[in-house]
Amino acid sequence: MRGPGTGWDLREYRRSALHHLGEQGASLLMLMAKSRHKKPENVRRYFKPSPEAISELTSLLAPGDSRRWKHT
Numbered sequence: 001m002r003g004p005g006t007g008w009d010l011r012e013y014r015r016s017a018l019h020h021l022g023e024q025g026a027s028l029l030m031l032m033a034k035s036r037h038k039k040p041e042n043v044r045r046y047f048k049p050s051p052e053a054i055s056e057l058t059s060l061l062a063p064g065d066s067r068r069w070k071h072t
Contacts, residue, residue, distance in 0.1 A: 015046075022046040025053055 008016075018035055028040055028047045037043045049057075 018043070018046040022048045025050060 014035070018031055021031060021034065026034070026047075028043060031043045031046050032038075032040065035043055035046075
């Protein structure tokens with residue numbers, strides 16, 4: 001079913017919303033909850049952690065270690 005005058009169907013709106021949430025840093029579990037997917041592999045394509053989020057997670061392994069690379 002297509003939205004009036006948009007050329008998009010409901011599935012395309014849903015995928016677009018998941019892409020936007022993934023780009024904003026939503027966790028895989030939150031994307032699964034929002035989309036009601038049961039399997040992570042079906043939602044993984046929308047999960048796009050930022051370089052900052054990855055750097056922050058990596059810093060948890062050695063907090064205060066100034067030798068670690070930090071993304072700016």
